[in-house]
Amino acid sequence: MTWSVWHVSPVITSIFFILGVFTLYQVVFDWLKTVVHEKKMSISDNTVKSLFGVIYMLVFIFTMQSTIVGKSISWEFMNFIVIALIFCAYFLNIRVPIYFFVPIILVYMVFNHSIGYWESWCHALTIMLSYWSFNYIQKHPTKSHPFIGYIIVGIIWGGIMWYFVALKFSLTMSVFLQEWGYLVIFEVLLYSYVRMLLHESELKGHLEAFANHDALTKSENYAAYSSEIKYLFANSLRNNLGLSMMMFDIDHFKHVNDTYGHLAGDKVLQKAVSTTQTVIDDNDPKVKLYRTGGEEFNVVFPGYDLPATEPIVSQIFNALNHLTVRNKDQEISFTVSMGVSGISSTDKTPDDFYNRVDDNLYHSKKNGRMQITAI
Structure with a gap:
Protein backbone atom coordinates (compact mmCIF):
# COMPACT_ATOMS: atom_id res chain seq x y z
CA MET A 1 0.00 0.00 0.00
CA HIS A 213 26.84 15.82 43.87
CA ASP A 214 29.04 18.45 45.44
CA ALA A 215 31.56 19.70 42.89
CA LEU A 216 34.42 20.09 45.38
CA THR A 217 34.26 16.92 47.46
CA LYS A 218 32.31 14.67 45.02
CA SER A 219 30.04 13.61 47.88
CA GLU A 220 26.28 13.76 47.44
CA ASN A 221 24.83 17.17 48.23
CA TYR A 222 21.88 18.62 50.12
CA ALA A 223 19.52 18.08 47.17
CA ALA A 224 20.36 14.36 47.17
CA TYR A 225 20.05 14.23 50.96
CA SER A 226 16.66 15.96 50.91
CA SER A 227 15.28 13.52 48.33
CA GLU A 228 16.64 10.42 50.07
CA ILE A 229 15.66 11.36 53.63
CA LYS A 230 12.02 11.90 52.61
CA TYR A 231 11.82 8.33 51.36
CA LEU A 232 13.79 6.82 54.27
CA PHE A 233 11.79 8.76 56.86
CA ALA A 234 8.41 7.67 55.44
CA ASN A 235 9.61 4.09 54.95
CA SER A 236 10.94 3.93 58.51
CA LEU A 237 7.67 5.11 60.05
CA ARG A 238 5.52 2.95 57.76
CA ASN A 239 7.46 -0.27 58.33
CA ASN A 240 8.79 0.39 61.84
CA LEU A 241 12.40 0.31 60.63
CA GLY A 242 15.42 1.82 62.32
CA LEU A 243 16.87 5.07 60.97
CA SER A 244 19.70 7.09 62.47
CA MET A 245 21.73 10.08 61.42
CA MET A 246 25.04 11.66 62.34
CA MET A 247 25.99 15.25 61.62
CA PHE A 248 29.51 16.58 61.93
CA ASP A 249 31.38 19.72 61.06
CA ILE A 250 34.96 20.89 61.18
CA ASP A 251 35.81 22.91 64.27
CA HIS A 252 37.05 26.47 63.69
CA PHE A 253 36.95 26.00 59.94
CA LYS A 254 36.89 29.77 59.39
CA HIS A 255 40.22 29.92 61.21
CA VAL A 256 41.65 27.35 58.77
CA ASN A 257 40.56 29.49 55.80
CA ASP A 258 41.79 32.73 57.36
CA THR A 259 45.15 31.26 58.38
CA TYR A 260 46.06 29.00 55.46
CA GLY A 261 43.81 30.25 52.65
CA HIS A 262 40.68 28.89 51.01
CA LEU A 263 42.55 26.40 48.83
CA ALA A 264 43.92 24.83 52.01
CA GLY A 265 40.38 24.80 53.41
CA ASP A 266 39.21 22.98 50.28
CA LYS A 267 41.90 20.33 50.83
CA VAL A 268 40.70 19.85 54.42
CA LEU A 269 37.11 19.33 53.22
CA GLN A 270 38.22 16.87 50.53
CA LYS A 271 40.34 14.92 53.01
CA ALA A 272 37.50 14.78 55.54
CA VAL A 273 35.12 13.41 52.89
CA SER A 274 37.52 10.81 51.47
CA THR A 275 38.42 9.57 54.97
CA THR A 276 34.78 9.35 56.05
CA GLN A 277 33.79 7.57 52.85
CA THR A 278 36.61 5.04 53.32
CA VAL A 279 35.33 4.17 56.80
CA ILE A 280 31.77 3.85 55.48
CA ASP A 281 32.84 1.62 52.59
CA ASP A 282 34.73 -0.65 54.99
CA ASN A 283 31.61 -1.09 57.12
CA ASP A 284 28.35 -0.76 55.20
CA PRO A 285 27.88 0.72 51.70
CA LYS A 286 24.19 1.36 52.48
CA VAL A 287 25.28 4.14 54.84
CA LYS A 288 25.38 7.43 52.91
CA LEU A 289 27.45 10.59 53.31
CA TYR A 290 26.17 14.02 52.25
CA ARG A 291 27.65 17.50 52.29
CA THR A 292 24.73 19.55 53.58
CA GLY A 293 26.51 22.82 54.27
CA GLY A 294 29.84 24.62 53.98
CA GLU A 295 31.76 22.45 56.45
CA GLU A 296 28.76 20.44 57.62
CA PHE A 297 28.16 16.81 56.68
CA ASN A 298 25.41 14.30 57.38
CA VAL A 299 25.78 10.53 57.49
CA VAL A 300 22.49 8.62 57.20
CA PHE A 301 22.16 5.08 58.59
CA PRO A 302 19.16 3.24 57.04
CA GLY A 303 17.98 0.35 59.24
CA TYR A 304 20.12 1.38 62.24
CA ASP A 305 18.91 2.28 65.70
CA LEU A 306 21.11 4.65 67.71
CA PRO A 307 23.27 2.02 69.52
CA ALA A 308 24.00 0.21 66.23
CA THR A 309 25.65 3.34 64.80
CA GLU A 310 28.25 3.54 67.58
CA PRO A 311 31.05 1.46 65.95
CA ILE A 312 30.95 3.38 62.65
CA VAL A 313 30.51 6.77 64.32
CA SER A 314 33.48 6.09 66.60
CA GLN A 315 35.66 5.00 63.68
CA ILE A 316 34.81 8.14 61.71
CA PHE A 317 35.37 10.34 64.78
CA ASN A 318 38.77 8.81 65.55
CA ALA A 319 39.88 8.85 61.92
CA LEU A 320 38.98 12.51 61.37
CA ASN A 321 40.45 13.75 64.64
CA HIS A 322 43.85 12.25 63.87
CA LEU A 323 44.17 13.67 60.36
CA THR A 324 46.65 16.18 59.06
CA VAL A 325 46.52 17.82 55.67
CA ARG A 326 49.70 18.94 53.95
CA ASN A 327 49.53 22.37 52.33
CA LYS A 328 52.78 23.42 50.67
CA ASP A 329 55.32 23.24 53.51
CA GLN A 330 52.70 23.31 56.27
CA GLU A 331 50.78 20.58 58.10
CA ILE A 332 47.19 21.44 58.99
CA SER A 333 45.52 19.53 61.78
CA PHE A 334 41.84 19.88 62.59
CA THR A 335 39.13 18.41 64.78
CA VAL A 336 35.45 17.66 64.29
CA SER A 337 32.36 17.72 66.47
CA MET A 338 29.46 15.32 66.05
CA GLY A 339 25.81 14.93 66.86
CA VAL A 340 23.97 11.61 66.49
CA SER A 341 20.37 10.54 66.99
CA GLY A 342 17.85 7.92 65.94
CA ILE A 343 14.39 8.57 64.57
CA SER A 344 11.77 9.23 67.24
CA SER A 345 8.01 8.92 67.46
CA THR A 346 7.97 12.67 68.13
CA ASP A 347 9.43 13.37 64.69
CA LYS A 348 6.57 14.36 62.42
CA THR A 349 8.69 15.39 59.44
CA PRO A 350 12.25 14.77 58.22
CA ASP A 351 13.08 18.31 59.32
CA ASP A 352 12.15 17.42 62.92
CA PHE A 353 14.64 14.56 62.76
CA TYR A 354 17.29 16.77 61.17
CA ASN A 355 16.84 19.49 63.78
CA ARG A 356 17.31 17.06 66.68
CA VAL A 357 20.57 15.81 65.19
CA ASP A 358 21.62 19.41 64.59
CA ASP A 359 20.84 20.24 68.23
CA ASN A 360 23.14 17.40 69.33
CA LEU A 361 25.92 18.77 67.11
CA TYR A 362 25.40 22.23 68.58
CA HIS A 363 25.65 20.72 72.07
CA SER A 364 29.03 19.19 71.19
CA LYS A 365 30.34 22.48 69.84
CA LYS A 366 28.98 24.50 72.75
CA ASN A 367 30.56 22.20 75.32
CA GLY A 368 34.16 22.13 74.17
CA ARG A 369 34.10 20.71 70.62
CA MET A 370 35.88 17.53 69.46
CA GLN A 371 33.23 15.34 71.03
CA ILE A 372 30.15 13.25 70.18
CA THR A 373 26.67 13.96 71.52
CA ALA A 374 24.38 10.98 70.96
CA ILE A 375 20.85 11.17 72.37
Missing part, protein backbone atom coordinates in the same frame (compact mmCIF):
# COMPACT_ATOMS: atom_id res chain seq x y z
CA THR A 2 2.75 2.47 0.91
CA TRP A 3 4.38 2.12 -2.51
CA SER A 4 1.21 2.02 -4.64
CA VAL A 5 -0.69 4.77 -2.81
CA TRP A 6 1.92 7.05 -1.26
CA HIS A 7 4.77 6.18 -3.65
CA VAL A 8 7.09 5.59 -0.70
CA SER A 9 9.57 2.73 -0.98
CA PRO A 10 9.00 -0.11 1.52
CA VAL A 11 12.64 0.24 2.66
CA ILE A 12 11.89 3.80 3.82
CA THR A 13 8.88 2.69 5.87
CA SER A 14 10.96 -0.19 7.22
CA ILE A 15 13.59 2.28 8.47
CA PHE A 16 10.99 4.31 10.33
CA PHE A 17 9.45 1.14 11.72
CA ILE A 18 12.80 -0.11 13.07
CA LEU A 19 13.67 3.26 14.59
CA GLY A 20 10.24 3.38 16.20
CA VAL A 21 10.73 -0.06 17.75
CA PHE A 22 14.03 0.97 19.34
CA THR A 23 12.66 4.33 20.46
CA LEU A 24 9.81 2.50 22.22
CA TYR A 25 12.38 0.23 23.85
CA GLN A 26 14.31 3.22 25.21
CA VAL A 27 11.16 4.93 26.50
CA VAL A 28 9.91 1.81 28.31
CA PHE A 29 13.37 1.00 29.67
CA ASP A 30 13.75 4.53 31.08
CA TRP A 31 10.33 4.14 32.73
CA LEU A 32 11.25 0.76 34.24
CA LYS A 33 14.56 2.15 35.51
CA THR A 34 12.74 5.07 37.15
CA VAL A 35 10.27 2.69 38.85
CA VAL A 36 13.13 0.52 40.17
CA HIS A 37 14.93 3.58 41.54
CA GLU A 38 11.80 5.08 43.11
CA LYS A 39 10.90 1.82 44.83
CA LYS A 40 14.53 1.32 45.96
CA MET A 41 14.63 -2.19 44.48
CA SER A 42 17.96 -3.96 44.80
CA ILE A 43 18.22 -4.49 41.03
CA SER A 44 21.01 -2.94 39.01
CA ASP A 45 20.32 -0.95 35.85
CA ASN A 46 22.32 -3.53 33.87
CA THR A 47 20.09 -6.35 35.11
CA VAL A 48 16.96 -4.41 34.17
CA LYS A 49 18.48 -3.64 30.76
CA SER A 50 19.37 -7.27 30.08
CA LEU A 51 16.11 -8.83 31.23
CA PHE A 52 13.89 -6.28 29.55
CA GLY A 53 16.03 -6.27 26.39
CA VAL A 54 15.77 -10.05 25.93
CA ILE A 55 12.04 -10.14 26.64
CA TYR A 56 11.29 -7.12 24.45
CA MET A 57 13.23 -8.43 21.45
CA LEU A 58 11.84 -11.98 21.74
CA VAL A 59 8.30 -10.62 21.80
CA PHE A 60 9.14 -8.41 18.83
CA ILE A 61 10.70 -11.25 16.81
CA PHE A 62 8.00 -13.84 17.48
CA THR A 63 5.17 -11.33 16.94
CA MET A 64 6.58 -10.20 13.61
CA GLN A 65 7.22 -13.74 12.38
CA SER A 66 3.80 -15.01 13.46
CA THR A 67 2.15 -13.04 10.64
CA ILE A 68 4.03 -14.97 7.90
CA VAL A 69 4.99 -18.24 9.59
CA GLY A 70 4.79 -21.29 7.31
CA LYS A 71 4.38 -19.18 4.16
CA SER A 72 6.67 -19.00 1.17
CA ILE A 73 7.55 -15.42 2.16
CA SER A 74 8.54 -16.30 5.73
CA TRP A 75 11.98 -14.85 5.00
CA GLU A 76 10.72 -11.29 4.50
CA PHE A 77 11.20 -10.10 8.10
CA MET A 78 14.67 -11.57 8.48
CA ASN A 79 16.39 -8.18 8.38
CA PHE A 80 14.21 -6.99 11.28
CA ILE A 81 15.14 -10.10 13.24
CA VAL A 82 18.85 -9.68 12.57
CA ILE A 83 18.73 -6.02 13.58
CA ALA A 84 16.98 -6.96 16.83
CA LEU A 85 19.73 -9.51 17.57
CA ILE A 86 22.46 -6.95 16.81
CA PHE A 87 20.77 -4.48 19.15
CA CYS A 88 20.85 -7.03 22.00
CA ALA A 89 24.34 -8.33 21.26
CA TYR A 90 26.22 -5.12 20.48
CA PHE A 91 24.36 -2.14 21.91
CA LEU A 92 22.85 -3.74 25.02
CA ASN A 93 25.83 -6.12 25.33
CA ILE A 94 23.60 -8.92 26.61
CA ARG A 95 25.66 -12.09 27.06
CA VAL A 96 23.60 -15.15 26.16
CA PRO A 97 25.22 -18.49 27.15
CA ILE A 98 24.81 -21.43 24.77
CA TYR A 99 22.54 -23.35 27.16
CA PHE A 100 20.09 -20.46 26.92
CA PHE A 101 20.62 -19.58 23.27
CA VAL A 102 20.15 -23.08 21.82
CA PRO A 103 16.66 -23.68 23.29
CA ILE A 104 15.50 -20.28 21.99
CA ILE A 105 16.74 -21.13 18.51
CA LEU A 106 15.06 -24.55 18.61
CA VAL A 107 11.75 -23.10 19.79
CA TYR A 108 11.92 -20.50 17.02
CA MET A 109 12.66 -23.14 14.35
CA VAL A 110 9.70 -25.25 15.50
CA PHE A 111 7.52 -22.14 15.62
CA ASN A 112 8.65 -21.16 12.11
CA HIS A 113 8.20 -24.68 10.66
CA SER A 114 11.85 -24.72 9.59
CA ILE A 115 13.41 -27.40 11.79
CA GLY A 116 13.44 -29.96 8.99
CA TYR A 117 15.63 -27.95 6.59
CA TRP A 118 19.42 -28.22 6.63
CA GLU A 119 19.66 -24.62 5.41
CA SER A 120 17.75 -23.52 8.53
CA TRP A 121 20.24 -25.32 10.78
CA CYS A 122 23.13 -23.59 9.00
CA HIS A 123 21.28 -20.29 9.30
CA ALA A 124 20.69 -20.85 13.03
CA LEU A 125 24.39 -21.63 13.60
CA THR A 126 25.29 -18.46 11.70
CA ILE A 127 22.96 -16.42 13.91
CA MET A 128 24.61 -17.73 17.08
CA LEU A 129 28.11 -17.11 15.75
CA SER A 130 27.21 -13.60 14.59
CA TYR A 131 25.66 -12.82 17.99
CA TRP A 132 28.82 -13.86 19.82
CA SER A 133 30.93 -11.96 17.26
CA PHE A 134 29.02 -8.76 18.04
CA ASN A 135 29.48 -9.48 21.76
CA TYR A 136 33.21 -9.85 21.18
CA ILE A 137 33.76 -6.65 19.19
CA GLN A 138 31.65 -4.72 21.69
CA LYS A 139 34.00 -5.88 24.43
CA HIS A 140 37.13 -5.43 22.28
CA PRO A 141 36.34 -2.46 20.02
CA THR A 142 38.71 -0.91 17.51
CA LYS A 143 40.07 1.95 19.60
CA SER A 144 40.04 4.68 16.98
CA HIS A 145 37.16 3.50 14.75
CA PRO A 146 34.76 1.10 16.53
CA PHE A 147 32.26 1.48 13.67
CA ILE A 148 34.64 -0.27 11.26
CA GLY A 149 34.70 -3.49 13.27
CA TYR A 150 30.95 -3.29 13.78
CA ILE A 151 30.09 -2.89 10.11
CA ILE A 152 32.60 -5.50 8.91
CA VAL A 153 31.07 -8.11 11.23
CA GLY A 154 27.60 -7.03 10.14
CA ILE A 155 28.37 -7.27 6.43
CA ILE A 156 30.11 -10.67 6.62
CA TRP A 157 27.62 -12.46 8.85
CA GLY A 158 24.67 -10.76 7.15
CA GLY A 159 25.84 -12.04 3.79
CA ILE A 160 26.28 -15.60 5.11
CA MET A 161 22.81 -15.58 6.70
CA TRP A 162 21.16 -14.33 3.52
CA TYR A 163 23.08 -16.93 1.50
CA PHE A 164 21.41 -19.77 3.40
CA VAL A 165 18.01 -18.05 3.17
CA ALA A 166 18.50 -17.66 -0.58
CA LEU A 167 19.31 -21.38 -0.89
CA LYS A 168 16.29 -22.47 1.11
CA PHE A 169 13.77 -20.24 -0.70
CA SER A 170 15.47 -20.29 -4.15
CA LEU A 171 15.80 -16.52 -4.17
CA THR A 172 17.28 -14.87 -7.23
CA MET A 173 20.67 -13.23 -7.06
CA SER A 174 19.09 -9.77 -7.36
CA VAL A 175 16.80 -10.39 -4.36
CA PHE A 176 19.71 -11.82 -2.37
CA LEU A 177 21.91 -8.77 -3.06
CA GLN A 178 19.01 -6.35 -2.47
CA GLU A 179 18.10 -7.79 0.93
CA TRP A 180 21.74 -8.02 1.96
CA GLY A 181 22.17 -4.37 0.95
CA TYR A 182 19.08 -3.35 2.94
CA LEU A 183 20.51 -5.12 5.98
CA VAL A 184 23.75 -3.14 5.72
CA ILE A 185 21.76 0.11 5.45
CA PHE A 186 19.73 -0.85 8.52
CA GLU A 187 22.94 -1.66 10.42
CA VAL A 188 24.44 1.74 9.63
CA LEU A 189 21.26 3.57 10.64
CA LEU A 190 20.95 1.50 13.80
CA TYR A 191 24.51 2.38 14.79
CA SER A 192 23.95 6.10 14.22
CA TYR A 193 20.56 6.20 15.92
CA VAL A 194 21.46 4.18 18.99
CA ARG A 195 24.69 6.13 19.45
CA MET A 196 22.58 9.29 19.48
CA LEU A 197 20.20 7.80 22.05
CA LEU A 198 23.08 6.60 24.22
CA HIS A 199 24.75 10.00 24.03
CA GLU A 200 21.55 11.69 25.21
CA SER A 201 21.20 9.13 28.00
CA GLU A 202 24.80 9.64 29.11
CA LEU A 203 24.35 13.42 29.02
CA LYS A 204 21.21 13.11 31.13
CA GLY A 205 23.13 10.92 33.60
CA HIS A 206 25.97 13.46 33.82
CA LEU A 207 23.51 16.29 34.45
CA GLU A 208 21.73 14.26 37.12
CA ALA A 209 25.04 13.42 38.79
CA PHE A 210 26.08 17.08 38.66
CA ALA A 211 22.79 18.14 40.23
CA ASN A 212 23.13 15.65 43.10
